[in-house]
Amino acid sequence: MKFATKVIHAGVHPDPTTGAVMTPIYQTSTYAQAAPGDHKGYEYARTQNPTRSVLEANLAALENGSHAICFGSGLAAMDAVLKLLESGDEVVATNDLYGGSYRLVNTIYKQYGLKGRFVPMYDADNFEQYIGPETKLIWIETPTNPMLHIIDIAAICEAAKKKGVLVCVDNTFASPYLQTPLDLGADIVLHSATKYLGGHSDTVHGALIVKDQELADRFYFIQNASGAVPGPMDCFLVLRGIKTLHLRVERACENAGKIARFLLSHPKVANVYYPGHEDHPGHEIAKKQMRNFGGMVSFDLKNDNLEDANKILSNTNLFTLAESLGGVESLIGHPSSMTHASIPREERLKVGLTDSLIRLSVGVEDVDDLIADLKAALDGE
Ligand SMILES: *Cc1c(COP(=O)(O)O)cnc(C)c1O
Numbered sequence: 001m002k003f004a005t006k007v008i009h010a011g012v013h014p015d016p017t018t019g020a021v022m023t024p025i026y027q028t029s030t031y032a033q034a035a036p037g038d039h040k041g042y043e044y045a046r047t048q049n050p051t052r053s054v055l056e057a058n059l060a061a062l063e064n065g066s067h068a069i070c071f072g073s074g075l076a077a078m079d080a081v082l083k084l085l086e087s088g089d090e091v092v093a094t095n096d097l098y099g100g101s102y103r104l105v106n107t108i109y110k111q112y113g114l115k116g117r118f119v120p121m122y123d124a125d126n127f128e129q130y131i132g133p134e135t136k137l138i139w140i141e142t143p144t145n146p147m148l149h150i151i152d153i154a155a156i157c158e159a160a161k162k163k164g165v166l167v168c169v170d171n172t173f174a175s176p177y178l179q180t181p182l183d184l185g186a187d188i189v190l191h192s193a194t195k196y197l198g199g200h201s202d203t204v205h206g207a208l209i210v211k212d213q214e215l216a217d218r219f220y221f222i223q224n225a226s227g228a229v230p231g232p233m234d235c236f237l238v239l240r241g242i243k244t245l246h247l248r249v250e251r252a253c254e255n256a257g258k259i260a261r262f263l264l265s266h267p268k269v270a271n272v273y274y275p276g277h278e279d280h281p282g283h284e285i286a287k288k289q290m291r292n293f294g295g296m297v298s299f300d301l302k303n304d305n306l307e308d309a310n311k312i313l314s315n316t317n318l319f320t321l322a323e324s325l326g327g328v329e330s331l332i333g334h335p336s337s338m339t340h341a342s343i344p345r346e347e348r349l350k351v352g353l354t355d356s357l358i359r360l361s362v363g364v365e366d367v368d369d370l371i372a373d374l375k376a377a378l379d380g381e
Contacts, residue, residue: 001061003062003176003177003246004246006058006061006062007058007062007242007243007244007245007246008243010057010058010061010062011054011055011056011057011058011060011061012054012057012058012239013054022240023050023051023054023055023236023239024050024051025051025232025233025235025236026045026049026050026051026232027231027232027233028045028049028232029044029045030043030044030045031043031044031045045229045232046224046227046229047224049229049232049235051232051235051236051239052070052229052230052232052235054235054239055068055070055207055235055238055239056068056069056070056207058239058242059176059191059197059207059209059242060209062176062177062180062209062242062245063171063176063180063181063182063189063209064180064182064183064211065182065189065209065210065211066210066211066212066213066216067209067210067211067213067215067216067219067220068207068208068209068210069207069208069209069210069216069219069220069223070193070205070206070207070223070229070230070235071205071206071207071208071223071228071229071230072204072205072206072228072229072230072231072234073192073194073204073205073206073228074100074170074172074190074191074192074193074194074195074204074205074206075100075101075104075192075206076206076228077190077191077192077206077207077208078101078104078170078190078206079104079108079226079228080208080219080222080223080226080228081137081168081188081190081208082104082105082109082114082137083222083226084136084137084166084218084222085109085114085136085137086136087112087113087114088113088114088115088134089114089115089134089135089136089137090114090115090116090117090132090134090135090136090137091105091114091115091116091117091135091136091137091138091139092117092119092130092131092135092137092138092139093105093116093117093118093119093138093139093140093141094118094119094120094121094139094140094141094142094144094149094151095118095119095120095121095347095350095351096120096141096144096145096146096147096149096351096353097118097139097141097144097145097170098141098145098170098172098192098339099335099339099340099341099342099343100339100342101139101141101170102116102118102342102343103342115134117130117135118347121140121151121156122149122150122151122281122282124151124152124155124156124159125155127155127156127159128159128162128163131159131160131163131165135163135165136165136166137165137166137167137168138156138160138165138166138167138168139168139170140153140156140167140168140169140170140181140186141169141170141172141173142169142173142174142179143173143174143275143282143286143294143296144173145173145296145335145339145359146273146296146298146333146335146339146340146353146357146359147273147298147351147352147353148273148274148275148280148294148296148297148298149281149282150275150280150281150282150283150285150286150289151282151285152285152289153169153179153181153184153185153186153289154184154185154289157184157185157186158185160185161185166187166188167185167186167187167188168186168187168188168189168190169181169186169188169189169190170190170191170192171189171190171191172190172191172192172195172196172326173195173294173296173325174290174294175191175195175196175197175245175249175326176189176245177196177245177246177249177250177291178249178253178290178291178292178294179289179290179291182209182210182211184289187210187211187212187215188208188209188210188215189208189209189210190206190207190208191206191207191208191209192205192206193205193206193207193238193241194206194324194326195324195325195326195327196245196248196249196295196325196326197238197241197242197245197326198237198238198241198326198327199241199242199244199245199248199326199327199328200237200241200327200328201324201327201328201329202237203233203234203237203238204234205230205234205235205237205238206230248328248364249292249294249295250292251364252294252295252362252363252364253276253292253293253294253295254367255295255362255363255364255365255367255370256274256276256293256294256295256296256297256360256362257274257276257293258367258371259297259360259362259367259370259371259374260272260274260276260277260297262371262374262375263297263299263374264277266375266378267302268301268302268303268308268378269299269300269301269302269378270299270300270301270302270304270356271299271300271352272297272298272299273297273298273299274293274297274298275290275293275294276292276293276294295325295326295361295362295363296325296359296360296361296362297359297360297362298335298357298358298359298360299357299358299360300354300356300357300358301356301358303356304354304355304356305355305356306337306355306356308356309334309355309356309357309358310334311377311380312332312358312377312378313332313333313334313358315376315377315380316332316373316374316376316377317373317376318330318365318369318370318373319331319332319360319370319373319374319377320332321333321334323338323339324361325359325361326361327361327363328363328364329363329365330360330361330362330363330365330370331360331361331363332358332359332360332361333358333359333360333361334357334358334359335348335353335357335359336348336353336354336355336357339359340353
């Protein structure tokens with residue numbers, strides 16, 4: 001099945017009891033048993049829920065995996081991955097990653113003796129040096145947030161495989177429409193389904209996708225034992241959002257490419273970060289591992305200060321100033337004070353995350369209107 005067919009059909013069947021074409025929201029906490037232990041495969045809704053099962057089958061197909069395991073948020077999914085590790089183990093992660101992911105490793109899991117090491121991964125040839133005897137997990141995010149660096153997934157996985165270390169790729173920014181890391185050697189794919197998968201900014205949800213039974217069983221155990229499960233309504237919303245994933249992401253990419261070109265030409269803009277540009281250092285790898293270059297664009301200002309950035313951030317009309325990304329509507333954000341505020345300023349500056357850096361999540365509106373909106377805000381009209 002090709003991708004556009006999978007988003008609509010994979011794992012989805014008319015409801016066996018009524019024939020309902022759309023997967024029902026099974027809003028129940030428990031299931032009747034005919035005799036003790038005599039049930040239809042569903043006992044208690046933390047453990048199994050039919051709406052969730054359909055979404056899990058669909059997600060597994062989209063990422064070319066064997067199993068998907070859903071959670072109440074992207075961070076709850078990450079939490080489940082970190083629970084594979086033990087005190088003294090080390091996770092090596094990209095140094096330019098989602099602020100909440102950094103926080104989870106460096107605060108909560110630090111208390112339990114887990115070590116986090118945040119390293120540059122863009123230079124895959126020199127990556128092996130970072131894998132030590134205690135390294136048990138490699139955490140990749142690509143394109144990275146918010147600098148939109150590209151990490152060579154296949155090359156990092158090859159280095160990891162040599163040393164028998166698990167690799168998890170946070171595929172939230174690309175979505176499975178643009179990139180399928182399991183095909184490139186990753187063991188685990190993570191999604192904040194809150195973003196492109198849900199696609200309508202109306203739910204918080206997370207998922208892991210794997211390609212082997214053993215890891216799947218460990219994650220099903222954690223899903224049930226720790227209990228960070230999504231509700232059936234949220235599973236329904238993500239399942240519905242996925243049906244148009246390919247259409248939304250395709251349009252977002254097209255719009256983002258045009259907006260990135262517009263920003264390059266604006267006199268107040270210093271740097272534009274977009275992997276679709278030929279002079280972007282990760283452009284060739286992006287072309288190799290992605291179908292298109294994504295809907296995210298970051299840029300900063302020649303006057304690198306918060307005041308000038310603030311003027312733009314509060315003067316757009318169509319771009320809403322808000323955290324998050326991946327919805328049909330365009331959002332504008334300020335990583336250093338919003339999504340990445342939990343990362344110390346010196347750390348932020350090291351990766352180029354300046355005070356004036358602005359991140360756009362480009363939606364599916366008419367691109368001429370979006371460019372006019374940005375132009376007015378930049379010109380200070
Ligand atoms: C939003 C996000 C997360 C966290 O997901 P939640 O659903 O908000 O918990 C993790 N990784 C990336 C790249 C994200 O954008």
